Amino acid sequence: MCPSAITLTVTREEHHFMVDTHNNSYPLYSCWEAWPDLGMRRIYTTVLFTHIYVAPLALIVVMYARIALKLFNNGRRCLAEDARGRYISPFHDIPIYADGTENVFNMVVEVPRWTNAKMEIATKDPLNPIKQDVKKGKLRYVANVFPHKGYIWNYGAIPQTWEDPGHKDENTGCCGDNDPIDVCEIGSKVCSRGEVIKVKVLGTLALIDEGETDWKIIAINTEDPEAGSYNDISDVRRLKPGYLEATVDWFRRYKVPDGKPENQFAFNGEFKGKDFALSVIKSTHEHWKALIAKKTDGGEINCTNLTVSDSPFCCSQECAKATVDAAPPCKAANAIPPEVDKWFYYQQN
CATH class of the missing domain: 3.90.80.10 (Inorganic pyrophosphatase)
Structure with a gap:
């Protein structure tokens, strides 16, 4: 998140204002990331997405795959x-x-x-x-x-x-x-x-x-x-x-x-x-x-x-x-006998 914080820029909008319910006006500010190179922004976004979403999702998939494999291979063991x-x-x-x-x-x-x-x-x-x-x-x-x-x-x-x-x-x-x-x-x-x-x-x-x-x-x-x-x-x-x-x-x-x-x-x-x-x-x-x-x-x-x-x-x-x-590997689990x-x-x- 540090690169995003460094490039964060706040500017006042000269021709735009905020108006409340009592018709009072206030200055309007906009906040944006001023990346010097759009290519850097794409790289940063890709890395951030990978760390926040892709890596945890992959870990979860691997964990459940291991559990499924273990259950499949071991049957009643x-x-x-x-x-x-x-x-x-x-x-x-x-x-x-x-x-x-x-x-x-x-x-x-x-x-x-x-x-x-x-x-x-x-x-x-x-x-x-x-x-x-x-x-x-x-x-x-x-x-x-x-x-x-x-x-x-x-x-x-x-x-x-x-x-x-x-x-x-x-x-x-x-x-x-x-x-x-x-x-x-x-x-x-x-x-x-x-x-x-x-x-x-x-x-x-x-x-x-x-x-x-x-x-x-x-x-x-x-x-x-x-x-x-x-x-x-x-x-x-x-x-x-x-x-x-x-x-x-x-x-x-x-x-x-x-x-x-x-x-x-x-x-x-x-x-x-x-x-x-x-x-x-x-x-x-x-x-x-x-x-x-x-x-x-x-x-x-x-x-x-x-x-x-x-x-x-x-x-x-x-x-x-x-x-x-x-x-x-164990064979598939037998059904529990009715008796x-x-x-x-x-x-x-």
């Missing part, structure tokens, strides 16, 4: 990127803590509330994309065990945690389930798959899933309008009566439609409070640190990451891009 568009692992590269006090955690949303597709961080795949679980060649959906519809919370995981299958938990007597620690977020907003939110931990439930320890952290989105009212598991019981009981019922019975027995719990299905939950999370974080540093055997877990500089599995962005480019919306009824034990 959701790759993670940081704010600068660089590939990352949602398992290893997103920090566990969302603030410096170590009381607020990041949560990666895998399954939005009320949906049925069993999506999860693929721990054995390079860069650990979020993808739908497959069993016997079919995409997995959780059944609607009456009166529940799909997942009854926003369901996901805390990054940089790992329930070590080689470590027997002193509280449950069972080893870990080989996954990041799970989170049930109880806020009012239905989140999006792949969204990373900040959560306040309130308590935990110790599920024993086919003989493995599978902690379920109860938390609330810090941006929820009612988050300030929740500080421990007792607040959930007081402010959302029946929600914790429904949570136990959901986890107890969700595998029954697949012909499996009801799940069991440590502590007789009782929830543990915030302090206990925090100690469990920090323990799984220590197990993850040993995993990413190759101080423990992770088996088939893929530890490729881009931000943990002291990890032997740390790779470059070029390597990550090559990994993504080499992956076969996914059916209720499943059975007599409880």
